[in-house]
Amino acid sequence: MTLAGWTEVAAGFGFAVMIVALHESWRAFWLKQWPYGNHDTRRQLVIFAGSIVYGALGSAAYAAFFGLIVYNFGFNLSLVIDQTFTAILIPIAISGISESFGFRSAYVDERLAREEAGRAAAEARYDALKNRLAPHFLFNSLGALAQTAVERPQAVESFVRSLSDIYRYVLQTEGRERVSLEEDWKAASAFLDVQAQRRPGTFTVSVDIPEAYRDRALIPMSLLTLVENALKHNVATRSAPLDFDIKAGPEGMTVSNPVRPVLSVESSGIGLSNLGSRFRLAGAGSVAIAQTETVFSVTLPWLPEPTA
Incomplete structure (x- = not known):
């Protein structure tokens, strides 16, 4: 070249x-x-x-x-x-x-x-919802304690001891995103014991929790919230006790009770709305609510197993 x-x-x-x-x-x-x-x-x-x-x-x-x-x-x-x-x-x-x-x-x-902003927003909403539930329950519990002191003063000491057991559970689960059904049912059962002291003979409980489901996970205080809401918003008397039907199954934990609305009680909607949001944010899907003219039923889905 x-x-x-x-x-x-x-x-x-x-x-x-x-x-x-x-x-x-x-x-x-x-x-x-x-x-x-x-x-x-x-x-x-x-x-x-x-x-x-x-x-x-x-x-x-x-x-x-x-x-x-x-x-x-x-x-x-x-x-x-x-x-x-x-x-x-x-x-x-x-x-x-x-x-x-x-x-x-x-x-x-x-x-x-x-995605990062979405995760941050979801975590913030989750924390806000979680922090609202304990004060909500405390407010209702103090109201129940005040009523017990007026109606049955001899039961106040036992009531306070049982209530302290419930709040021990609340403190122990602070910061936790999931608990076993076994743990949450113990808290709900303690709450029902408190209510049985306060309102003897006004409700019955039918429980069907197979051993296979006792280690499945729920949002902390979820069962307690359901039974607390049911007792607060429905008429329960000795002549017509409120019958709870509590069952664990493949789809989740179901709590059913008769529909007997207390007309004088206004619902804030915090309890069920809170639970529904928290279960969705935890990736468990929706809380299933079913109501007929006679029965109100709520099914809490099992939380997904944590990934390694």
């Missing part, structure tokens, strides 16, 4: 490097001004226009170098036009590849940010 040939190869390579360098610096400048997701179409049009300008100027310089210096035949406009087409295609191709990778990277970063 002649010296002129090697000069042409070197000049062509240098020409391509120059065009790409100018194009990428132009693209970097506008990408800084308009990042991904901000004026994307405008940025691409500006980059495309810059590619045309750089291509034309670079091609003119290329033609002048060879026409005036290397071959000494003057400035060749047809060479400028041919090289301009090549000079435009090179940066556009590089820009397309760069933009594709850039958009992909921006999409992944945005998706990770959304």
Whole structure:
């Protein structure tokens, strides 16, 4: 290959490097001004226009170098036009590849940010819901204690001792996201014992908890919340006791009771709404609520097993 040939190869390579360098610096400048997701179409049009300008100027310089210096035949406009087409295609191709990778990277970063924000929001909602339940139960318990002190003062000491057992459970499960059915049923059973002292003979409990389900997981205080709500919002007397039916099965833990609404009691909806939100946030699905004219039933789904 002649010296002129090697000069042409070197000049062509240098020409391509120059065009790409100018194009990428132009693209970097506008990408800084308009990042991904901000004026994307405008940025691409500006980059495309810059590619045309750089291509034309670079091609003119290329033609002048060879026409005036290397071959000494003057400035060749047809060479400028041919090289301009090549000079435009090179940066556009590089820009397309760069933009594709850039958009992909921006999409992944945005998706990770959304997932992280979603997890943070879910954790915040979960903590808020969890922290609302104990004060809600405490408020109702103090009301029950006050009523017991008026109606049956001799039962106050026993009532307080049983209530302390329940709050020991509340403190022990503070910060925990799951408990076994065995643990939660003991707390609910203690609560029913408290209510039996306060309102003897006003309710009965039928329990069917097979051994196979006792280690399944629930949200802390969930069973206690259901029985507490049922007693609060339904009429229960010695002549017409409220019959609880508590069963564990493949779908979860079901608590059923007759529908006998206490008209004077207004429901805040905190208990069931709280449980429903917490079970969903824990990935267990929805709390199933079924009601007929005579029976109200709630099924708490089992929490999924923790992944390793």
